[in-house]
Amino acid sequence: SQQKLNGKVAIVTGGGSGIGRGAALRLAEHGAKVCVLDRERERANMVKEEIARLGGEAMAVEADVSESESVRMAISKAADRWERIDIVFANAGINGTWTTIEDLSEEDWDRTMNINLKGTFLTLKYAIPFLKKQGGSVIITSSVNGNRIFSNIGASAYSTSKAGQVAFMQMAALELAEYRIRVNAICPGAIKTNIGQNTNRTPEAEEAAIPVEYPEGSSPLEHHAGSPEQVADLVLFLASQQSSLITGTKVFIDGAESLL
Ligand code: NAD
Numbered sequence: 001s002q003q004k005l006n007g008k009v010a011i012v013t014g015g016g017s018g019i020g021r022g023a024a025l026r027l028a029e030h031g032a033k034v035c036v037l038d039r040e041r042e043r044a045n046m047v048k049e050e051i052a053r054l055g056g057e058a059m060a061v062e063a064d065v066s067e068s069e070s071v072r073m074a075i076s077k078a079a080d081r082w083e084r085i086d087i088v089f090a091n092a093g094i095n096g097t098w099t100t101i102e103d104l105s106e107e108d109w110d111r112t113m114n115i116n117l118k119g120t121f122l123t124l125k126y127a128i129p130f131l132k133k134q135g136g137s138v139i140i141t142s143s144v145n146g147n148r149i150f151s152n153i154g155a156s157a158y159s160t161s162k163a164g165q166v167a168f169m170q171m172a173a174l175e176l177a178e179y180r181i182r183v184n185a186i187c188p189g190a191i192k193t194n195i196g197q198n199t200n201r202t203p204e205a206e207e208a209a210i211p212v213e214y215p216e217g218s219s220p221l222e223h224h225a226g227s228p229e230q231v232a233d234l235v236l237f238l239a240s241q242q243s244s245l246i247t248g249t250k251v252f253i254d255g256a257e258s259l260l
Helices: 018-029 041-053 068-082 106-134 156-179 203-208 228-239
Strands: 009-013 033-038 058-062 087-090 096-098 136-141 181-188 199-201 250-253
Touching: 009 018, 009 068, 009 106, 018 033, 018 041, 018 087, 018 228, 033 041, 033 068, 041 058, 058 068, 068 106, 087 106, 087 228, 096 106, 096 156, 106 136, 106 156, 106 181, 136 156, 136 228, 156 181, 181 228, 228 250
Parallel strands: 009 033, 009 087, 033 058, 087 136, 096 199, 136 181, 181 250
Antiparallel strands: none
């Protein structure tokens, strides 16, 4: 039915743009109350208003997932308002700086790890006490980067953070199974979003990159980047009871890009 998430409460980090925005809209369309968490207040507000215009229920919270107090308070705001949390989409992330390892600064490495990897940990850490009360579903946005044989050269910090998210997902799935909390990761290929705004790809990285047969932003299946709406269908599936036996796994959504 259209309302398969009726009564459920979802937190979407990075919900103000791209994949997070697409998922927030889709979860709300199917009846979930959605907390749109983003470090950019305006973006979060716009998505909240879009959901309201479509007849859904949402709140916008400005928070930085890499800051412990910030994410803890954001999650408790949602739980205070709706008295439960069932679905957590830990999705906020940045590409950060893509360059050779010798040129990558320690600050750039830390920034990528703090947002992509530590941010995922903090999001789960503060949501788990609420999820435990009735069970739920956690979805983590990893990437094809870090999860295939060869990845874009230059993306060492990004790929390491994305691979780390999968290891963390597996540990969380095992630890939380007894509470009926499922935890999975999605590994998107190129998706049309605003992530380029948070990318700094240096000439050294371009130079070192191995040329691939397929133009960037395309896959064997489609000769253009995927859409947030396509990813939202997968997030909805993993959030809903239709995936009730699926936990501890990663799902590629990449038009077979990961097989290149
Ligand atoms: P996007 O830039 O369009 O959206 C990301 C959102 O996260 C933005 O609104 C941004 O403000 C927010 N954000 C960034 N850092 C934050 C922080 N510290 N705290 C809270 N919010 C923060 O990018 P997107 O492509 O939708 O990225 C979402 C996720 O998808 C990321 O984890 C990214 O690594 C992953 N991903 C994207 C692609 C792609 O091709 N676009 C492919 C694979 C994986």
